[in-house]
Amino acid sequence: MRHRTAVLALVLVVAAVAPTAGLAAAQTDDGASGGQRSCTFPYTATDATGTDVTLEADPERVVTLNPSAAQTMWEIGARDEVVGVSQYASYLEGADEKANVSGASGPSVERVLAADPDLVLVPNSTYGLAKDRVEQIRDQGVPVYVFGTGTSLEFVANKTETIGRLTGNCEAGQRTAADVCESARLMRKALADEEKPVGLNVFYGYTSGNNTFIGDVMTTAGLRNGAAEAGVSGFAQLNDETVVQMDPTWIVAPEGSPIPNNDAYNSTTAIREGNVVRVDENNLQQPAPRAVDAAETIMQAVHPEAYEEYRSMKQQSNETATAGTTAATETTGSTAGQPATTTAEETQTGAPGFGVAASVVALLGASLLARRR
Template identity: 90%
Template sequence: MRHRAVVLALVLVVAAVAPTAGLAAAQTEDGTSTAQESCTFPYSATDATGANVTLEEDPERIVTLNPSAAQTMWEIGAREEVVGVSQYASYLEGADEKANVSGANGPSVEKVLDADPDLVLVPNSTYGLAKDRVEQIRDQGIPVYVFGTGTSLEFVANKTETIGRLTGNCEAGQRTADDIRESVRLMQEALADEEKPVGLNVFYGYTSGNNTFIGDVMTTAGLRNGAAEAGVSGFAQLNDETVVQMDPAWIVAPEGSPIPSNEAYNSTTAIQKGNVVRVDENNLQQPAPRSVDAAETIMQAVHPEAYEEYQSMKQQANQTETTAATETADTTAQTTATATTEETGTGAPGFGVVASVVALLGASLLARRR
């Protein structure tokens, strides 16, 4: 009976003390829980098609039908959850280890289903071109989320948050989105007093006008979007007469894309001065986190002094954030240690009473053996 009584005492004390220790570790300095209650499942959201998408559990197998969604998963540190990608995501490190779910003129329904996904992420462009195929996937009971059309870097940040939430990577999604917004803010601050020359985006006979994320990348980097000012909306072709009238001081083009070599383009200030900015197409052409890198590339070429100021501001912000995080961690650790010392009467964080009872139990059992 004495043995059972001591064991019961041990169980009761562990039950009383262990939750307290766990709670202290899971609280911030202001006493709020760090547990992501808003990142729980089941979770429902309405996508760009108006469809209600419900995820009963945290999805572990993700198929991305566009490279921007895949890039986002990579950037939030969730690439291991991706089991299928489109052929255009092959530039991502490790993408060759994933199933290629592309087919002729769009996604392959069969390949997507073979990947056995818990969630399929779909771009607006793919849905517009292959709606029937996407609906076939959805008809199999697989959650399918379709995104809207990217129009800005803020859209990219919001999309990053959404992907993080859908895939159960809320903290990483929020952190990456905040980094995008902070980079944009710092660029705007560094460029506040700079004159903004006219820029023209050119890619394979098209340009980016109003309501395009590429146009927003350019203006964020310190250019005026000449195509937008000429009344171009979305992605469209541009006639030579408009190019001459616009006379862009800078041309922005993805690497590998040819610049028209005709009288109209050759007459522009951009061509005559050699002001052509080549940008990694995977950064420039995709509404995903690396589009900030595209803006930085443009800014460095067009406004080198402001770019240096931006980098300095960014470094300072990172140092401040690191210092604040360190101080918070130290304060939290000190508060936790003090609280547990007061509760247990020992310097051991939350285990003083347990240790005492364990010692008592050991002595009792030893006495019984003797």
């Protein structure tokens, strides 16, 4: 229960007190948004607080203050560089081998400094809850990078690519970001002709409205966000009258979270027909690469036929990418160390709302189907 309460608190801070600077503004022309694959150091980037963060060398010791940043490091294959995680990252394989940097009601400054980090990654929710502690860490001369508010899968992709750049894992960050973009693009393509029923996200008395990454996960998976259509912005409570008027066809909720048992909810089509999609909270509640897994879970439940089409397209995309990698290897003898020759314009995914620079198509091969759990 303490874990669920903490998850709720972190999500709510996103809307209430998090930094408002967008991620795009936090990237320099040498960063993820530029389409370049160089991972040279020294490197300077401006974070969501407007602070210029300079890394003199490739960080070898990284501390993450929230599970979303830790999950991203795991997903780009850089978990060995992580020396400290929050207590809520325990679901990640091998996280118990890292230092626990959590303290009472937020990160422990002493534990973070004791981990001797070269870089501290701070998602916006942690900064909102513990700004003074984060600034204390920064005051000790430790590079601290704070991310902006997550509002979409586009943000997840940009954040993933940025973490790869900051930690010297450019190619892996770009590849994983491209996987997020490509997965979202293929879902939307498979769902293009499908009728989108009304969905409602419910978690511990709250819902996800406009400008939330959970809302974007739902719409990418083929639902209309009923809370957003009812005028709800951010993460907020929803009154029973609105629920009745909305009459959601589907309810999306984290595994183990209670669905209100009252007349309002029991009158909805979702409850009457048993249309409740349970999603792993570590995938649904965190703006990190496994949000794609959450979207896939929802899509499979709501649009099973379109989901199968999506999986087929993803398989085909994977085979095409693998063939491209093989051809490149046969031509050059090796794909390692090849310079990036495509422009930023040529590497855009083309997906609606996605401006993150994707890697060369061949780099998608290994990641398109092999989602790390």
